[in-house]
Amino acid sequence: MDVFDDLRRRLVSGDFAYGVKLRAEVLKNDYGCSASTVREALLRLSAMGLVEFxxxxxxxxxxxxxxxxxxxxxxxxxxxSEGACRAIRRGGVAWEARLTAAHHKLSHIESRIAALGPGDDLRALWAGAELEFHQTLLSACGSATLIEMHLTVYYRYRQVQAEKDRKFLYLAENIQEHAAILNAAVNGDEAAMRRSILKHFERHLMPPGAAAPQPGPSLAG
Amino acid sequence: MDVFDDLRRRLVSGDFAYGVKLRAEVLKNDYGCSASTVREALLRLSAMGLVEFxxxxxxxxxxxxxxxxxxxxxxxxxxxSEGACRAIRRGGVAWEARLTAAHHKLSHIESRIAALGPGDDLRALWAGAELEFHQTLLSACGSATLIEMHLTVYYRYRQVQAEKDRKFLYLAENIQEHAAILNAAVNGDEAAMRRSILKHFERHLMPPGAAAPQPGPSLAG
DNA sequence: TGTCCCGCAAATTTCGAGATTTCAAGTCTT
DNA sequence: AAGACTTGAAATCTCGAAATTTGCGGGACA
Structure with missing residues (x-):
């Protein structure tokens, strides 16, 4: 596999601990290539926000x-939310069919994980199917830029969630939430879509009262 | 100046015609460095969407x-819109002051351009002041990720608008529109902010009825 | 005349060595 | 003892040459 693609996979799947140094001189041993080639991949990944440079x-x-x-x-x-709602407006039945198919694959894998427990092979299958489901959700939105930026954020999201992904915390919830998203799509219900997407993610938001870093000294100080 | 920064500047200011090849071997002559160093900058810029690779x-x-x-x-x-409205909610008077200052600088330069006509030095000043105004607008939104993605899109926007920028088409309109954005900010009026931002950009959207590339064959075929 | 194949020139990528910079430990000064 | 300076090893960056790939043009063949 390509160095760039494989490094991205490792960066978002918890192969590296947060904050550790990534030395091209070391990583080149994992791939049969020179440090320059690894450096090049790391530079590109840093422009995408998966590596700090x-x-x-x-x-x-x-x-x-x-x-x-x-x-x-x-x-x-x-x-x-934005992409999915636009897709509802422009998608049509072909899009709904593709999304249903993608959901079917994902759901099948998620059921197997629920039954058999996590394993490296299932994890890899899940990663591919989950990405495909969410990409399909936006695929009919009509904006290449939106799709591209979503993909960038998607990988960053996987990266910060890697620990939770590894253990499949919230697996039961995710199964339900993916189904809710699919339902909203086939019903063409934008409000339900926004609700479903919010529900899918909100447990990873900070509680509303949590420290807001932006304004200077705390008002209550 | 750094190769990366200068190449970005040239990419968004119309120094290169659309679609032309960018050869490291050639560009290295503009900077006193090797082709590898230029290649590195181009790779990073391609990850940001300013160069096709x-x-x-x-x-x-x-x-x-x-x-x-x-x-x-x-x-x-x-x-x-999203960033500016969040900034309204979290900004406070310090943010309003910074935005007012940034607007003052921008507005001063725009007036001079209106009076004296465009020139390379004014163009450079304008580019800096315009970016600073829009960055300040979002600066209090509380999301580093949103700010970063906005900056990415900002440069892409400048790149596709470079021809218009060069001639300062719509200068009079822009002056008014920047003022309207400032007003919405100091009034804390989110609805007005969204309206003002839409107004600022909508002339560069395609007309609503224009060809939608997404669905297959045209319905009217 | 048109098509396919081969080979050459140009463009692109890879590489490892050399130059530069950072980091940490040790030494000197006050 | 705290801080500033020195020093050397390790890490990072730059470079141009070598290896690979692409694209084009000429010639063979149908």
């Missing part, structure tokens, strides 16, 4: 902060 | 299609 200080896996997790989740809600 | 086929300036222009404009409306 500081000039003259190399590459790092990003830290996992609650704020970052919240931010990325919010962004996914925004882009995915 | 195809494996084994090198780099190109993206083509300018009406669809792409429409897409990017739509995305800017979405992100900028």
């Amino acid at each position: 500081q000039e003259q200080r190399g590459f790092r896996m990003p830290d996992q902060s609650p704020q970052r997790q919240h931010d990325i989740t919010e962004m996914r809600i925004l882009l995915e | 195809q494996e084994q086929r090198g780099f190109r300036m993206p083509d300018q299609s009406p669809q792409r222009q429409h897409d990017i404009t739509e995305m800017r409306i979405l992100l900028e």
